Amino acid sequence: MIGLVERWAVVNSGTMNSSGVGTVAHLMQHEFAELGVTPELIPVDPVEELNNRGELVAHELGPALSIRCRPEAPRRVLLVIHMDTVYGIESPFQTVRRDDVHLYGPGVADAKGGVAVMLVALQALERHVESSGIRELGWEVLLNPDEEIGSPGSARLLEEASRRNHVGLLFEPALPDGSLAHHRKGSANFHIRCVGVSAHAGRHFEDGRNAVAAAAFIASGIHQLNGDWEGTTLNVARIDGGGPLNMVPSMAVLRFNVRYSKSENEPAIAAALDELQQQASRQFGVDVERFGEFNTPPKTIDDRGQFLFDQIRETAKSLEIDLNWRSTGGVCDGNRLAGWGVPNVDTLGVRGGGIHSTDEFMVLDSLTERATLTAHTLINWTLNSDLWPCPSLPS
Ligand SMILES: [Zn+2]
Structure with a gap:
């Protein structure tokens, strides 16, 4: 897993570096294809920006990566995280280094570590589906190219995906103390x-x-x-x-x-x-x-959302992980999904810190910890409909 994150992090994927984001998308496409699914690269609309001279200028964005598995299953979960980072091609922060405890590098926590967590958890789920034959849980992955600028190009894809799925898991880095983000402004x-x-x-x-x-x-x-x-x-x-x-x-x-x-x-x-x-x-x-517009609403946690948080904390407890949550003023695509009625937990990625700075790091052992937590959550949902946060939704 560490090697994967290193390989992804040394490729610059600042949001405006569309070709770098494209390269990362290809690398990730290759890894997800090993799950026996067909990852699809989807172009997104260019973003319009008002430059400092007051002119509206269009910028190309990299592609999104979309993967669907068992879309006909009665319980369907949407897994989302972004491939872009805040570090443009001119940033001095372009390489990774490692000590016994940490991996330092651009986007290692936000959010390429989260992509690795997601991938490994899905591998575990698919092994379980293969051996048990229980196919009750379908999933869809959306890796978007533009979250760091508010997902202007991928918002349409996110909205379409949120209509096809009941529950969302997002892999933004955990808060610095390991907590999950709860309410968001x-x-x-x-x-x-x-x-x-x-x-x-x-x-x-x-x-x-x-x-x-x-x-x-x-x-x-x-x-x-x-x-x-x-x-x-x-x-x-x-x-x-x-x-x-x-x-x-x-x-x-x-x-x-x-x-x-x-x-x-x-x-x-x-x-x-x-x-x-x-x-x-x-x-x-x-x-x-x-x-500009109000396109990232506050994320409030309704009953289904709280049920989901409680579920994940119970699962963590069974793995001897002490998990808490707290509110934050930061925003992410979890705000948008909640706005479209999809309850979600959005900080299932790695533990780390220094995000959006040249000190960004992730804690190495959080890769396995978080992948195990997500894998158990997904497998529980295949086995037990009582644990599913949306029991009343139609198939
Ligand atoms: Zn992020």
């Missing part, structure tokens, strides 16, 4: 483009319409919305725009992130943003447009 990234009129700052200042001043006004207003809704934070992250000091700037791009704990607050937050944009447009005489 929702998250939305927004980009506001302000277009004004440029003019010479000395000769024709009054002819100009200052886009940077308008963006700063909106930024300040957004920051002041903090505290208006419980559990909601708005983080103004960046303003780009402007140029020479003797010129009124005609373009600015403002970027910010919203974290929130209640979906019901989305309309009120959107209305407050609309109001700020209209004020800026009137006051500064600029065109203001907002890009």
